[in-house]
Amino acid sequence: MPELPEVEVTCRGISAYLTNRHITQVIIRNASLRWPIPSTLTTLLPDQCITTVTRRAKYLLLHCDQGTLIIHLGMSGSLRILPTTTPSLLHDHFELWLDSGKMLRYRDPRRFGAILWWDGAIQQHPLFQRLGPEPLSDAFNTRYLHTKIHDRRVSIKEALMNQHIVVGIGNIYANEALFHAGISPLSAANSLSQTRCAALVKAVKTTLQQAIEAGGSSLRDFTDCNGRAGCFQQQYWVYGRHDQPCRQCGALINKIRQGQRSTFYCLQCQQ
DNA sequence: AATCCCACCTGAACGC
DNA sequence: TGCGTTCAGGTGGGAT
Incomplete structure (x- = not known):
């Protein structure tokens, strides 16, 4: 994980x-x-x-x-x-x-x-040359994100997981951050306003920061270097929660496929 | 340059 | 019990 x-x-x-x-x-x-x-x-x-x-x-x-x-x-x-x-x-x-x-x-x-x-x-190193900024650094900010995705026609969820745009975000935290920002994962990246980019940047940073503080997530067999499980999984709002009630509004969480990955979101809270 | 989609590999869960 | 299918945290690379 x-x-x-x-x-x-x-x-x-x-x-x-x-x-x-x-x-x-x-x-x-x-x-x-x-x-x-x-x-x-x-x-x-x-x-x-x-x-x-x-x-x-x-x-x-x-x-x-x-x-x-x-x-x-x-x-x-x-x-x-x-x-x-x-x-x-x-x-x-x-x-x-x-x-x-x-x-x-x-x-x-x-x-x-x-x-x-x-x-x-x-x-x-070839693998490092084109990497985007660290999401927890000041380089990842509203202006950067808005400029970087203004001509991208892919969905915002796929853009968030693109390591050339911003690094470190995978399927779990892309889903979670979009929920906290109130943004539909299906929105076209190039359609996000400056205001929504600001909300997303903020959501990405707080989601990742809180997960680090909880010791990470523990799906399957992931443990830290001393074999302890992380606790962030217990804080998921949407990931893996399809057909369960949204913790915010009670509507059922939806599950779809985007770019061969599962996406979980609330139709009510994420527009 | 951007996008799409396959490939890599094992194991667990599920349906029949 | 056994077997086949589907799915899972990522990402380079080839085709378009």
Whole structure:
């Protein structure tokens, strides 16, 4: 379930265990993720120090002495901090052993995630070059959004999930933010007034911020780096609530398909 | 450049 | 109980 809040919660959770630690060993159990895990990591990483751990979009960045380890969790990935003696299970594909005696373990049943190495400036990486601004930064504001989508004919929901427009928003939080902004997910992006863009920007920021504070959402098996479940799922207003009454007006929540993804919204509250 | 839609993969839930 | 179908947090890439 990794959208921005889950990746951010993971980032904050693993940071203290990794920062200023030296890597002692790398284990690649199954290299076939979205792209192969570079086999060179086995010799490249040991003895390097992890200086900082950051997040950009839905990517986790482990900044090391000689480059950056890029981790994406895909649809089903998660990271745990564990003693190196913990037996590995099916779907545990990758481990970073640390000089503390602990390890970072990557698990990803569907293998849509990625683990890559980059030794230049991260913004020069092909995957990072065209990314939009961080939704919680000042760069994501009313003027930016209005200008960016004024010529887009796709729906506002699809635009919100476009990482070239703004990063970090996936299916859950796109649905939730549109509900809080009172905007129909079917509205054409280029039809949104400045006022509605302002409402949407505000809704995106508060929705994501609250989800981070709740420790993220926990659909299926997502947990934080210590195995704890997030609580934000209990706060959903529309996601997954089709045929249930709207928490605001009581009308039944509607479910449709948009761009091969499920959309949930209230016909009454979202116009 | 924007848009559409497929592909990648496993597992859970559901219907028959 | 078993089998087939559908759906799930993401996103690069090819065709239009």
